[in-house]
Amino acid sequence: MRSTDASTLRIIDLWSFKSSKSNKRYIVEIEHFSNNFLGLKFYWKGVADSKERYSYLTYDYEPRTIVMSCIMIMLDYFKNDNCISFGFVAAPNLNDTDGPNKRFRFYRRMMLSIFGSRTFAQGYDIENSIYVLINRKMLDSRLISLSEIEKEINKLYEGEFSIVIE
Numbered sequence: 785m786r787s788t789d790a791s792t793l794r795i796i797d798l799w800s801f802k803s804s805k806s807n808k809r810y811i812v813e814i815e816h817f818s819n820n821f822l823g824l825k826f827y828w829k830g831v832a833d834s835k836e837r838y839s840y841l842t843y844d845y846e847p848r849t850i851v852m853s854c855i856m857i858m859l860d861y862f863k864n865d866n867c868i869s870f871g872f873v874a875a876p877n878l879n880d881t882d883g884p885n886k887r888f889r890f891y892r893r894m895m896l897s898i899f900g901s902r903t904f905a906q907g908y909d910i911e912n913s914i915y916v917l918i919n920r921k922m923l924d925s926r927l928i929s930l931s932e933i934e935k936e937i938n939k940l941y942e943g944e945f946s947i948v949i950e
Contacts, residue, residue, distance in 0.1 A: 800829070801853045806844040812854055814861070817936045819928045820919070822861060824872045826854055838875035851894050858917075869904070869928060871916040873941070888913040896950075907947040916947060 797814040815823040827837040861868050874888035904917035922928040937945050
């Protein structure tokens with residue numbers, strides 16, 4: 785399903801999947817930015833109306849399955865457009881205030897083990913729990929830059945961001 789955020793005129797694709805372990809349905813939002821950059825967000829449908837839906841823990845102990853489902857969606861986009869880059873913010877748990885949070889550390893481990901550095905340059909801002917997979921082909925040909933990605937992030941979130949490439 786595709787929708788448009790009226791406040792930003794940005795396109796957001798909505799995907800859903802059902803966990804085979806817990807039988808819970810999850811929603812994945814794919815937000816389109818300029819320069820073929822996509823931001824991923826996901827949450828359990830049961831908390832869809834909550835402002836803290838990205839921070840909610842289900843305690844079903846299946847994060848690998850859920851993140852792998854998101855990665856499969858990412859790969860579907862990449863299959864259709866091999867110039868795509870991805871990014872996400874690891875929301876803190878409801879009672880967490882310090883970074884880097886547990887989600888960030890888990891996502892980082894998953895991305896490093898699944899995606900090498902050949903196709904995507906992997907970058908992060910630990911303090912703000914931001915992780916990016918920048919298309920290496922686009923980065924090497926200078927069709928996208930780290931500063932452009934940081935500018936896009938600055939449009940959405942308050943603060944100073946400094947992404948480091950691994």
